[in-house]
Amino acid sequence: MNSTLPLTRVRLRLPWRGLLISVLFLVLFPLLIMPIGAIFVFATRDGLSRFIAALSGEAAQFALRLSLFVAMITSFLNSVLGTLTAYVFANYRFPAKRPLGILINLPVAIPTVVVGTSLLLLWGPIGLVGRYLDPLGFRPMFAIAGILLAHVFVTFPYMLGAVKPVLDELEVTYEEAAYTMGAGRLKTFWYVILPSLRGALFTGTLLTFAHSLGEFGATVMVSGNLRLRTQTAPLYIFSQFEAGNIEAANAVAAVLAIFSFVIFFVLLHVTERAQPEEG
Amino acid sequence: MSISLKNISKLYGEQAVVDDVSLEIFPGELFVLLGASGSGKTTVLRMIAGLVSPDRGEILLQERVVNDLTPQERNVGFVFQNYSLFRHMTVAENIGFGLQIRRVDRKAREEKIHHLLELIGLPGFGHRYPSQLSGGQQQRVAVARALAYEPQVLLLDEPFGALDLKTRMQLRQSLKQIHRELGVTTVMVTHDQSDAFELGDRIGIMERGKLLATGEPSDIYKRPKSEYVAQFLGAANFFTGVMQDRHVQIGSAFLPLPEGAAAPEKGERVQVLIRPEQFEIAAGRESLRGTFLGEGEIRDCLFVGGSHRMTVHVPGVVRSMAGGFGDPDPTNLSVLMGMGQGPYPVGQGEKVVVGATSFHILPYQGLHTLVGIDGSEHGEHALQFAVYLSKKTQGRLTILGVAERFLEETKAREGLAQASQAAQKELQEVATAFRRGHPAEEILNETEQNLYDLVILGTRGRHAPSRFLGSTAARVSVNAPVPTLLTPTPFQDFKKILVCISSERVRKSDIRFVGRIARNTGASVVLFHVSPEGGEKEGFFYLQQVRQILESLGLRVETKIGEGEIVGTILKEAYEGSYDLLVLGTRIGNLREAFLTNSVTSQVLSQVDRPVLILHIRPPM
Structure with a gap:
């Protein structure tokens, strides 16, 4: 390295600095900030009473409740599945561990519509497995079970991504210490490992919850978008917008946006608080 | 409770990390396993705890074979090197964990925790979290946690590894006291000899999976059975001696064997170990209490608090290998004089007489x-x-x-x-x-x-591109602490050795090493100096010095002076004189200089088809 160069970056002269910051704002404003603002502007344009009325419609209520329900169940299922996967990966060697490790992160990369299609092709009435279940009266597609399948699939990597690094970081001797003190595998997991994962599980749950709440692509394929039966909040927004009921769509969109904000800020708070503790 | 290991081995792949170790640890004893990293000591400890199972041999706790028992069933306390305190639990919860698992009721548990916190000197720390404690405090908690359920055996893996010296010393005291108070059979693993000396009732020394020696610290220190053990336990001066009835001859000095010691046969070679503190320095021969070794001069004297660490040069007395305080020059002795021994000279350059108050004999190697x-x-x-x-x-x-x-x-x-x-x-x-x-x-x-x-x-010798030679052989010969012999040809006896001398100096010990090889193989030695046209006095002078060293070893030495371009002249001499071994010098540690540029060594190496012994040139001061 050339030691005669100063290590700090040369500060740009003022006109440049002002120009670049202005460009940044000009780009970010219409790209990120204005669209979010638009939802609230439209939702409340005709007064709060209209907003509340749009929200209290039967279909809107159902869609919001269904979305919350699905998000909760998905978070729960994935926290169990994700922890199990991370534990197995951290503790055991088994054949095909590496390819499987890559595969389980794949859902992030697959377009959600493709996920929906593939689930239909597997579980649908004429799908690979579905055609044998159909005569038995078991039809997971176009039902809440189908939505859950899709959501668990799509959000799986988020939980895993939160839990696995923490579990991998735990020293082996952590478990061994518990063993020498007389704790068996189960007790060790319950008293020693699981409590160490609390923070990660919380983060993973929030991420899963947020993604599940907004999931559209896969849901629209597997649910059939049946009003008052399988219509989640994002599907409701889309349907209402298409039908020209912009107000109804906006009201639910605003509620979803608020949920997301809350989750986002809780996450922000949690990660910011966790950092100094680590150091 | 007694622990006994019977011929236990642990293999990883085919490599034995623990190799046929047998050991008896007595009830209530504090046993220290001492060894460098990778010696297998931690694996032994983990096998006692049941965290690793041996591939061969038996482990007995209280005369019962426990090979098939899980760690949970063995009832041992284990303190890990990184403590592994549970971060989400308070100190009290950590200590109480083993009791909680054993379903001890809350009241008894709290009493025990309270008692242990006092024992480790941290009363009132129960509600804190491990992250709020210092390293030394965490270590104490780890010990308390391992003792809470009154295990029959306490196992400690490098318990003071990550702590500063002062904390280490405090914790050693505290551990000693706890052990005295509870009397639990304790095995501790460490790489630090002061841990071993201060704490161990007995110690065991491990190297490469083998248990080399066990015994009381002072006994192993004073009467080690091998040079590795001797070196591991502290600074050591080794000499090659020859038995003369009840005396050992080192150079011109005769050391009398102590009464009752078994005397090897007359004429047999032995290794003599003299610890730095077994030497004695005085101004005159009459004030020596031990046996006179020789006259010398203080080269270096360092005050190390209560004693002086000295390097003393004694011409007639030559160490057989590097060691002592790390001085590679074998005519420098490592001496430690305590101030309680009365007045002694300390000035650099002062003439002194050196004696030995005691020594230890090992078989010659x-x-x-x-x-x-x-x-x-x-x-x-x-x-x-x-x-x-x-x-x-x-x-x-x-x-x-x-x-x-x-x-x-x-x-x-x-x-x-x-x-x-x-x-x-x-x-x-x-x-x-x-x-x-x-x-x-x-x-x-x-x-x-x-x-x-x-x-x-x-090596592939002259058929190799020089870049190839530059890989393994070059790096080793430049960086290895000892001479390197590179052999590009099929085997042939050494009958004639050509030692190439430039004006740059190699270590005298290396010259002696060449002499040793010549003497043992019966080869004749030719010292060869090439002076560039015009001549150079200094090189010639050095040639005479080397010749003297070799002749003092009883060798017949011929000297030759060549003139002209160095590499070509050396190669010409090597072929014409049909030598079986070439000896060259190279700069220590400087790969670039030695090989990548066209140094003499690298050029000769890439063109010669004879074995070449590479010695180290001392870096210019």
């Missing part, structure tokens, strides 16, 4: 040679040279195999086993070592971690 093999014919040749030299010097041979990639490991190990079998037909002491990694790096690690006198490597 010849050259310790390391040969690297790689499965090629060049490795084969190197091995033949190694066997030849070991045989001639009554020495020991270690054969090293290195596999760079995992897939090569099996093949390398097979080659190693074959080589070892072949060598064992001719030699008594053959050891093998296997390492995985970059060949040059692993050979260097091996030479640093163990005591060798010589490294032998096969």
Whole structure:
């Protein structure tokens, strides 16, 4: 390295600095900030009473409740599945561990519509497995079970991504210490490992919850978008917008946006608080 | 409770990390297992705890075989090197964990925790979290946690590893006190000899998976059974002595054997160990209390608090190997004088007499040679040279195999086993070592971690592009702490040795080493100096010095002066004189200078088809 160069970056002269910051704002404003603002502007344009009325419609209520329900169940299922996967990966060697490790992160990369299609092709009435279940009266597609399948699939990597690094970081001797003190595998997991994962599980749950709440692509394929039966909040927004009921769509969109904000800020708070503790 | 290990071994792949260890630990004893990292000591500890199961042998706790018991069933306390305190639990919860698992009721649990917190000197710390404690405090909590459920055995893995000196000393005291109070059988693993000396009722020394010695600290220190053990436990001066009835002769000095000591036969060679504090320095011979060794001069004197650490140069008394306070010059003795011993000279350059108050005799050991093999014919040749030299010097041979990639490991190990079998037909002491990694790096690690006198490597010689030679052989010969013999040709006896002398100096110990080889193989020595046209006085003067050293070893030495371009002249002499071994010097540690530029050494090496012994040139002061 050339030691005669100063290590700090040369500060740009003022006109440049002002120009670049202005460009940044000009780009970010219409790209990120204005669209979010638009939802609230439209939702409340005709007064709060209209907003509340749009929200209290039967279909809107159902869609919001269904979305919350699905998000909760998905978070729960994935926290169990994700922890199990991370534990197995951290503790055991088994054949095909590496390819499987890559595969389980794949859902992030697959377009959600493709996920929906593939689930239909597997579980649908004429799908690979579905055609044998159909005569038995078991039809997971176009039902809440189908939505859950899709959501668990799509959000799986988020939980895993939160839990696995923490579990991998735990020293082996952590478990061994518990063993020498007389704790068996189960007790060790319950008293020693699981409590160490609390923070990660919380983060993973929030991420899963947020993604599940907004999931559209896969849901629209597997649910059939049946009003008052399988219509989640994002599907409701889309349907209402298409039908020209912009107000109804906006009201639910605003509620979803608020949920997301809350989750986002809780996450922000949690990660910011966790950092100094680590150091 | 007693612990006994009966011939336990643990293999990882084919490598024995613990190799046939048998050990008896008595009830209530504090036993310290001492060894360098990778010696297998931690694995032994983990086997006692049941965290690792032995591949062979039996582990007995209180005369009961526990091989098949899980860690949970063995009822041992284990303190991990990193403490492994549960971060989400408070100190009290951590300590109480073992009791909680054993379903001890809350009240009894709290009493026990309270008692333990007092014992470790942290009363009132129960509600804190581990992250709020210092390293030393965490360590104490880890000890308390391991003791809470009153285990029959307490096992500690490098318990003071990550702590500063002062904390270490405090914790040693505290551990000693706890042990005295509770009397629980304790095994501790450490690499630190002061831990071992201060704490151990008895200590065991491990190296490469083998338990080399066990006994009381002072006994092992004063009367070690091998040079490795002696060196591991502190600074040591070794000398080669010859038995003369009830005396050992070192150079011109005669040390009387203590009363009752078994005397080896007259004329037999022995190794003499004198610890720095067993030396004695005085202004005159009449004030010596021990046996007079020789007259010398203080080269260096360091006040180390209550005592002086000195380097004393005594011309007639030569150490047989590096050691002491790390001074490579064998005519410098490492001396430690305590201030309680009355007045003694301390000034640098002062003339003194040196005596020995006591000493210890070990069996003589010849050259310790390391040969690297790689499965090629060049490795084969190197091995033949190694066997030849070991045989001639009554020495020991270690054969090293290195596999760079995992897939090569099996093949390398097979080659190693074959080589070892072949060598064992001719030699008594053959050891093998296997390492995985970059060949040059692993050979260097091996030479640093163990005591060798010589490294032998096969090379492709003059048919190799110089870049190839630049890889393993070059790096090893430049960086190894000992001379390196590079063998590009099939084996041939050493009958004639050509020692090339430039004006740059090599270590005297290296010159003596060449002399030792010449003497043991019966080869004749020609000292060769090439002066560039015009001549250079200094080189010639140095030639005479080297000649004197070699002649003092009883060798007949011929000197030759060549003139002209250095490399060409050396090569010409090598061919015309039909020498069997060339000796060259190279700069220590400077690979670029030694090989990448066209130094004399690299040019000669890339063109010659004779074995070349490379000595180190001392870096200019």
